[in-house]
Amino acid sequence: MSEIIHDIFVIGGGINGCGIARDAVGRGYSVALAEMDDFASGTSSGATKLIHGGLRYLEHYEFRLVRESLMEREVLWAMAPHIIWPMRFVLPYHKGGIRPAWLIRMGLFLYDHLGGRKRLPPTAVLDMRTDPAGKPLKALFTKAFEYSDGWVDDARMVVLNARDAADRGALILPRTKAVAARRENSIWTVDTVDVVSGRTQSHQTRMLINAAGPWVDHVIRSAFGQNAAHNVRLVQGSHIVVRKKFEDPRAYFFQNPDNRIIFAIPYEDDFTLIGTTDRDYHGDPKDVHISEEETEYLCKAASEYFREPVTSGDIVWTYSAVRPLFDDGASKAQEATRDYVLKLDLENGAPLLNVFGGKLTTYRRLSEHALEKIGEAIGTKGQSWTADSRLPGGDFAVDGYEAEVKRLMQRHAFLSEGHARRLVRRYGTKAQVILDGVNGAEGLGRHFGSNLYEVEVRYLVDQEWAMTAQDVLWRRTKEGLRLTEQEAKSLEEYMAAIPARMVG
Template identity: 65%
Template structure:
């Protein structure tokens, strides 16, 4: 990065929206810089329920445009990243406390047809007394519906967008905080601070994009002195991960007595993910986690449906994310819109600032396209729209080819078990070959099946600097390594960084 370089676009925030915009913009020919004060996807973009979905419940709030756009994105994103996105079937048990069956059938019919579903299988009714999906449930649940959505490794989706942006020429600066923004001589002057060593620098840009997520108003307040900024409603969503609760590969969508929905999803082969909650957040964005109340809420919800009761002793991990929903004045947190708003801040003769309020992971690519339409009004058009059919790194294969890829990886490392090979494919796709083909071999094993070759790849290619980056964002091996093993990994990374 040249100190005297003037970027066309500078993005503040390394979540999914910021990285998606950086990728789209640099692919069109704009010069792009991006800063993130922590690790990529260290905030909301690693704290989701890991779904690429239309949002079935949003139909009740008449958000048809958002649902249609989300549904259309499911199969596009699946095609572009089949290693980290794959289809899931969701089971909705019906009971007297739910909406009438005819109403659910109508909603699921719309869900099937609103977004142009092509490859995903359609909705069907289930007899839970005979179907395997009914076995883990209490006997009173006898009928249900099954529909399609997709799973995503959310933090990996963010990192792969950043990787592709960097490969195309963007400067991705992690652990770099924006400490000031000012307009001068028709340009933005952006003060940056390296969080690790405290060094400071100033870069310039023609246009700035505020993709701070939950920090979007904070950036306006601190960097621009806009002390009255209040555009987002912060909503905390928390999840618990338990030991595996059932053996089949389908998910459940449940509804609590308070009308909120939550999911139970097979997770990382040996676990079940349960969530999410929806509660307004007013705490410290740099330090938060699941509350006792949320834990009790999710346990009680699961125990209302599953025949096997779970307790706190079954929980192996919890995580939370704070969603920056656009503040539309909704009465309850779960009713606030998940749609996004892009708003330009202009002054006569000065460079523009475009802020992102709200959004959801499923629509990040379309949000980036909408952002580029705004950018073009200020900077002029360069390259064409291009991301709709462009594979993310490692995703340059067809779903039908995955068995051949697996066979080739087994041939490279026959000593690795099928579970390890499948994990590498689900994380890296065709890029796993770089890990398996390292000339110095796989190297030291830090625990479970996490080898030195994989960690070096994550450090060299994906900006990983700490054990937390590797264990909880690039992979979920934190579920398998002991505390001592994680500590050894962290020390090794600091010695070899």
């Protein structure tokens, strides 16, 4: 058993768990975090990858959530301008559509004024007969509304929160499952097992945070041995990625006859991301995958708008995840609240905080609210600090991406522009760390395909807990879209030969 008694032990390495750990350690708490798989391997890498207010949530009167989300867009953008950037969204309209024009205008007016927008441009009305955004769409869409939101590399946002928490002193334990937890003399003892090595360990902590996402109820039942009420509603969301459908840098917001919406978003330069679906899910979250019904739904819904239909043959990749929405009794999956709920249990001495729901955009505010609960339970340390912070690699101006690319290419003239742009998009100023001491192309090491080289892979292993090709290709980067099956296999063999080590 560890002799250290942590202030806080967090179960769950998604965006909420990593965000809470980072905020807490930055205030002076002693923090440990255990994630049973890789970071962001569940819900947090399966989103539509938006930093957004949630325009459609206004229909369900979730004004508090929308306001908080709108206010967070520019805060997060400033925190991580390498992995978050603004995007304009085009909402095509035609008479006889699902929502009348006056209702859309009212919603967009609230969207512009509810959240303290400063840098993002306001709503506009487009004539789709002359605007380039109308070119890929059917001729019946002659009018559209355009508004601002943001895009995020979701999995990287998670791992950067974990990395920053570790840099500030947190004990970060990936691929470590919490199998049991018990209260003893006002202290929690948490038993864990390393799922790779099988090594077991016990940790002591003054307070336990259950941020296990879709598994939050499962953790309450299995690790705590409690007969938990049904707190979360599991909702499956699936996405398809197709070859680029349009050249315009803007995204589309499509309204469907069933009142659901989907997005079509420029993705990784050469692709278009289409999603998401909303349907209740009753299986094990780790087994989730897109169904034929969902594939057909997304293709059909997008084809209602695009001149050139979307077919299953266009799909190059799919991904699915289960969103753990707080169960508010809504009749339809798409109507269930996206707001978060924090439940503090102070019974029997050692406090427990269960985290339900939440979304990428509000993770920082959720963390702040969690720290209020933590302060209430075990005493307050430090002040809120994350609003003015930077995630690793994000220490440059929100409009400084092009300058960073130029700087990287000046220092490493052997880089192609595409390679430099990708490195800055993934790592920001940390791209210089990856290339430290590399003076020519030969210094990049083994080439795995596309512009993925050994020097980057080693950095991901040494600094970001990557252990498998899946970690590298689909979470730390998205190079899985470009590597061939044989190239991916070669990377997997390389990763398997690297000795296991604990990342600091």
